[in-house]
Amino acid sequence: MTISSDEARAARTAPPGPPRRATFRLLKQLFTDRLALMGDNAEAYGDVVRIAIGPKAMYLVNHPDLAKHVLADNAANYHKGIGLQEARRALGDGLLTSDGETWKTQRRTIQPVFQPKRISRQAAVVASEVDDLIKRLAAHDGPVEILHEMTGLTLGVLGKTLLDAELGGYETLGHSFEAVQDQAMFEAVTLSMVPQWVPLKKQVEFRTAREDLRRIADELVEQRLANPVEDGEDVLSRLIASGSAESSSRERMRDELITLLLAGHETTASTLGWAFHLVDEHPEVGERLHAEAVEVLGDRLPGHEDLRKLTYTVSVVEEVMRLYPPVWLLPRIAQADDEIGGYHVPAGSDVVVVPYTLHRHPEFWADAERFDPGRFAGAERPPRYAYLPFGAGPRFCIGNSLGVMEAVFVLAMAARDLRLRKVPGKVVEPEAMLSLRVRGGLPMTVHPRERRLSDAA
Numbered sequence: 001m002t003i004s005s006d007e008a009r010a011a012r013t014a015p016p017g018p019p020r021r022a023t024f025r026l027l028k029q030l031f032t033d034r035l036a037l038m039g040d041n042a043e044a045y046g047d048v049v050r051i052a053i054g055p056k057a058m059y060l061v062n063h064p065d066l067a068k069h070v071l072a073d074n075a076a077n078y079h080k081g082i083g084l085q086e087a088r089r090a091l092g093d094g095l096l097t098s099d100g101e102t103w104k105t106q107r108r109t110i111q112p113v114f115q116p117k118r119i120s121r122q123a124a125v126v127a128s129e130v131d132d133l134i135k136r137l138a139a140h141d142g143p144v145e146i147l148h149e150m151t152g153l154t155l156g157v158l159g160k161t162l163l164d165a166e167l168g169g170y171e172t173l174g175h176s177f178e179a180v181q182d183q184a185m186f187e188a189v190t191l192s193m194v195p196q197w198v199p200l201k202k203q204v205e206f207r208t209a210r211e212d213l214r215r216i217a218d219e220l221v222e223q224r225l226a227n228p229v230e231d232g233e234d235v236l237s238r239l240i241a242s243g244s245a246e247s248s249s250r251e252r253m254r255d256e257l258i259t260l261l262l263a264g265h266e267t268t269a270s271t272l273g274w275a276f277h278l279v280d281e282h283p284e285v286g287e288r289l290h291a292e293a294v295e296v297l298g299d300r301l302p303g304h305e306d307l308r309k310l311t312y313t314v315s316v317v318e319e320v321m322r323l324y325p326p327v328w329l330l331p332r333i334a335q336a337d338d339e340i341g342g343y344h345v346p347a348g349s350d351v352v353v354v355p356y357t358l359h360r361h362p363e364f365w366a367d368a369e370r371f372d373p374g375r376f377a378g379a380e381r382p383p384r385y386a387y388l389p390f391g392a393g394p395r396f397c398i399g400n401s402l403g404v405m406e407a408v409f410v411l412a413m414a415a416r417d418l419r420l421r422k423v424p425g426k427v428v429e430p431e432a433m434l435s436l437r438v439r440g441g442l443p444m445t446v447h448p449r450e451r452r453l454s455d456a457a
Contacts, residue, residue, distance in 0.1 A: 015059065015343040017041065017050035026053050030189050034432040035328070035356055042357045048341040058082070058350045059340070062361065064385035066341050067353045070332060071385075072393035077338055081331030082350050083434060087184040089210070092251065094259025095398070106256060109242045110398065113162055113235050119401050122161040123304035123409075126402075129157050130409045131301055134417055143423050143443040148174070150272045150410075154265035157406055162264060162399075163220065163257075164234040170216050177262050179209035181433040217257040221250065235260060262434075267326035268403045270437045272410055274324040275317065276420050277428050277442060278371050279411075285373065288312055289415035290449065297416060302409050310412050315376040317407045321389035323371060325355040328436040330391055355388045356436065419447040 018026060018041060029037035030053060038060060041049045047063035061070055070078050079099040088097045095106045112118070133153045137144060151174040159167035167173065183206035187194075196203060224236040232241060239256055243249030279286045289312065296302075296309045307314065330353040338345045345351060360368040364386040365375075375382070390397035397403075414420065422428070423443040431439035 013339075013342065013344045015048040015050040015341075016045040017052065018045070020052065023053060026051060035430060038329075038352075038354045038357050039360070042354070048343050050343075056350065058352060059345055060357075061340060061351060061353045062357050063341065064358070064361075064364065064383045067330075067358060067388065067392065068385045069340060070351055070353055071330065071388075071391065071395070074338065075393045075395070077335050078332035078351060079335060081333040081352070083184055083188045083329065083331050087180065087434060089183075089187075089206075091180070091259045091262065092255030094255040096259045096263055107398070109238055110235055110256070110260075113233065113238060114398050114402065116401060118233060119161075119405065120304040122402070123302070123405060125160050126157055126406050126409055127301040127303070127413075129153060129160065130406075130413050133410070134413050137414070137418060137420075137446045138448055140446050143445050146276055146420065146442040146444045147269065147273045147438060148441070150269040151265060153410070154269045154272075154406065155261070157402075158261065158264040161402065162235050162260065164229050165220055165223065165236065167261075172212050173216065173261065173265075176209035176212045177266060179205040180213070180262070181266075181435070182206070183209075185433050213258045213261070214254060217254040217261075218250075220257060221253055263397075264399055266435045266437075267397075268406050270326040270435045271317070271321055271324070271403070271407050273438045273442050274436075275320045275407065275411055276414075276444065277422065277438065278320055278323070279316070279415070280420060280422050280444070282371055285316060285371075286415055286419065289316060289411060293412040293416035297412065302412060304405065306412075307405060307408060310408055312373065312377065313408050313412045313415075314404070315373040316411060317404060318376040318389075319371060319373040322359045322365075322375070322387060323369075324430065324436050325359060325389045326435050327389070327391060327397070328356040328432055329354055330388070353388070356432075358386060358388060361386060417449060419449055420444045421447065 026037065029040075037051070041051055042060060042062040047061070047066060049060040049062070051058045051060060061067055080097055084097050091097050093102055095103065095110065098106060130153065133149065137149065152168075155167045155170075155173055159165045179202075182202055186202055194200070194203075220236060221240070224240060229237050232238065235256070239253045243253060279289065292310060292312045296306055302310070332351045332353070334345050334347055334349045334351055336347045340351070359365065362368060364382055385392060390400040390403075421444060423445065426443060428442065429439045431437050
């Protein structure tokens, strides 16, 4: 067989990666430990790695300059990829899964809701919701499931700040989104080779969850149509104003709402779960958080201006997101041939930027596994694309400022009033789904503490 010069060049410039004989090990990691799959190969083969599993080849990108190329400089060549494609079955063509002109139109419609001035005006709403949370936690006698509480909080905040709606009555939302994540990742790792009609427990739960999410989205739209908001600044009002009552427009609104409900609560809830775990593991951090909260806030609720004063708390949140970025994987599909780091990447290839490994790159992070909020406390910041908790480029997370404000308020107010301790024997492990969450929940005991101004001295 004759090999063309182009084929020979492509072969010569293919990135390094694990050999074919490692397929069984790679498949096992893909199913059971996706973080190790990414981390082990980045450590073994460098900043561009070709991981071939069966008929698929995945290109791992693990350097700030190369992440910038994929996510920003040549972003038009990279559409949404593995995991998000599978999630489209539940999320439809929402902002998280859409591409091209559809995505641009959706982004323009929703963007004004996230303008800094509007988000700053929501600080009192966020603080009030967090205050209710702290009171609920303080009233617990026995262990409390922290991740459940964080999900309830973040959904409540999302409803009131972005939708001008009350989501407290939709208690199935958290479970439904968990089923969506489970099914999307299952389809991704099985290459969608398991027919959707097969009555596996996971697939049955997914179908039920999808119908539940569609029902809730439709109810929210109907409620807003029946009770319009005067200023019309919220997401629901903007979606309705941008479309019509036609079926195609209603389907688009449903897709956007389901996507917003998932992305708007899951990432912040996951971050807070990891924050409480890490603060419990490092009591000295909890004491510094407590001292700062007492000094800055005293007995009052925080306002938006306090984000500039709660500097250590912000650093803790940033370091939590470095170690456990809620969006741990940024998957793309190359639309045309490209060159990344001197290596050939064919059109149609799955290309993944992995914040989880990038945030541990030894060239940019010393003693990377150590939890150290001091990394973000000084004037020197890490390179822009070495730290991607909210992604980068045109698809930079639209809700980042609201998420950070919410996480800072929760951490400051909880540290001021409470000590949270993990239940003895609880093993905390990451579970890499669409978000990076704590596997199996996070039960903790709650212990009130006094607000002594002298503690801040």
